[in-house]
Amino acid sequence: MYLLFRRILTGLFKLLSIIRCLRLTIAQYFAFNPPEVGYLIRNRNEVIKALTLSPIQDDRSKTFDQPQSPLIQIKQATRQSHQLTKEHLFTISPRIKYYNTLQSAEYRQQMRNPKNQDQYPSQEFNFISNELKAMEIDNNPGLPISSYVLESKSGNLIASIYIEYQKSQQIILYSHGNSTDIGLMFDTYVDIVMECQINLFSYDYSGYGQSTGYPTDINLLYDIDSAYLFLVDQLQFEPRNIIIYGYSIGSGPSTNLASRHNVGGLIIHSGLSSGLRVIDPNIKQTSYYDIFPNIDYIVDVTAPVFLLHGGADSMISVVHAEQLAQNTNHLFSVWLVENGGHGDIESQWKELYFKRLNSFLQYCLTAYVIKPHQKISKRTSQHLYDEYTFDQENFQISLLEM
Numbered sequence: 001m002y003l004l005f006r007r008i009l010t011g012l013f014k015l016l017s018i019i020r021c022l023r024l025t026i027a028q029y030f031a032f033n034p035p036e037v038g039y040l041i042r043n044r045n046e047v048i049k050a051l052t053l054s055p056i057q058d059d060r061s062k063t064f065d066q067p068q069s070p071l072i073q074i075k076q077a078t079r080q081s082h083q084l085t086k087e088h089l090f091t092i093s094p095r096i097k098y099y100n101t102l103q104s105a106e107y108r109q110q111m112r113n114p115k116n117q118d119q120y121p122s123q124e125f126n127f128i129s130n131e132l133k134a135m136e137i138d139n140n141p142g143l144p145i146s147s148y149v150l151e152s153k154s155g156n157l158i159a160s161i162y163i164e165y166q167k168s169q170q171i172i173l174y175s176h177g178n179s180t181d182i183g184l185m186f187d188t189y190v191d192i193v194m195e196c197q198i199n200l201f202s203y204d205y206s207g208y209g210q211s212t213g214y215p216t217d218i219n220l221l222y223d224i225d226s227a228y229l230f231l232v233d234q235l236q237f238e239p240r241n242i243i244i245y246g247y248s249i250g251s252g253p254s255t256n257l258a259s260r261h262n263v264g265g266l267i268i269h270s271g272l273s274s275g276l277r278v279i280d281p282n283i284k285q286t287s288y289y290d291i292f293p294n295i296d297y298i299v300d301v302t303a304p305v306f307l308l309h310g311g312a313d314s315m316i317s318v319v320h321a322e323q324l325a326q327n328t329n330h331l332f333s334v335w336l337v338e339n340g341g342h343g344d345i346e347s348q349w350k351e352l353y354f355k356r357l358n359s360f361l362q363y364c365l366t367a368y369v370i371k372p373h374q375k376i377s378k379r380t381s382q383h384l385y386d387e388y389t390f391d392q393e394n395f396q397i398s399l400l401e402m
Contacts, residue, residue: 023289041149175224252275267360270309306332
């Protein structure tokens with residue numbers, strides 16, 4: 001009975017996807033789940049980002065000690081925006097301690113800044129808890145942290161965070177999971193930077209966090225393009241030093257990007273082989289309208305690939321990691337954590353997680369492979385994404401081959 005239900009569900013998606021607007025609607029409301037925003041991106045002199053403020057009488061989220069406090073509430077469904085005013089800030093600020101991540105002019109000068117700082121001014125990344133209290137970081141390492149507002153090809157403004165480890169030339173471009181944002185992921189990002197001694201850049205998908213627009217798979221592909229190009233063109237990281245990290249649904253844009261660009265490595269953490277295979281892992285041939293068909297696009301990834309997945313993952317079966325491994329050209333390792341779930345590997349197996357992650361990062365330093373000038377795709381299936389124009393790298397012969 002359950003098998004029949006899965007087949008009916010996948011068949012219904014394929015049928016409705018023929019009507020493009022229905023496909024986008026299905027993807028937006030069933031594949032993506034943006035959380036309430038727990039952070040702010042603010043200019044030093046003025047608030048540059050718009051937020052939706054819920055009414056004072058709205059009691060969906062309150063502080064524990066002040067049950068009648070006003071609140072900040074992002075309304076993802078409507079995305080209506082109102083500029084924060086000084087009055088709003090006066091009302092909110094007594095209960096929020098902003099974490100100023102750009103502590104001094106001298107500190108800022110040491111950072112790797114965008115080539116065009118007028119177009120990409122560095123913003124402060126401030127975060128708040130759901131109770132409108134400061135989210136203090138234990139043993140705050142004092143890392144240089146800044147945020148940038150990018151514009152994707154879809155026209156959406158993309159919020160991002162850059163945590164710099166100045167002694168490293170490598171950087172992780174991290175695409176997070178579904179029900180989270182860069183504010184909720186902050187502690188995880190700091191752990192990765194400190195344990196791996198590496199730079200990290202992450203961004204919020206369209207419709208997530210303070211990014212504008214709506215989340216669709218097409219928009220996510222545009223979003224990661226804007227993040228990657230910012231790293232290469234503005235922060236001037238070499239492609240060989242950019243490690244793409246995709247967690248859960250973030251494996252979709254990550255794998256797609258790595259198939260088109262000459263990156264240093266690809267990490268797929270609890271990733272999916274395709275959207276419809278999450279419903280039915282036994283699908284043999286990818287549908288033209290499937291969401292994030294990583295199983296097909298990974299064949300064009302020439303960078304080293306590290307796959308990690310929980311053996312007890314109830315959201316995305318471990319079968320997905322096995323399917324991706326079979327189609328991977330340059331497989332570094334597949335780490336299947338026997339009792340691991342969907343979101344606990346980096347916490348419950350922390351020491352082993354960072355040991356394996358560091359091994360992969362070190363391997364990527366010497367395993368860089370240059371793609372030929374004329375990129376030949378090994379992918380045999382056709383997909384809806386082929387109808388869109390995503391950024392394609394111009395491979396340069398001057399890059400050093402290892």
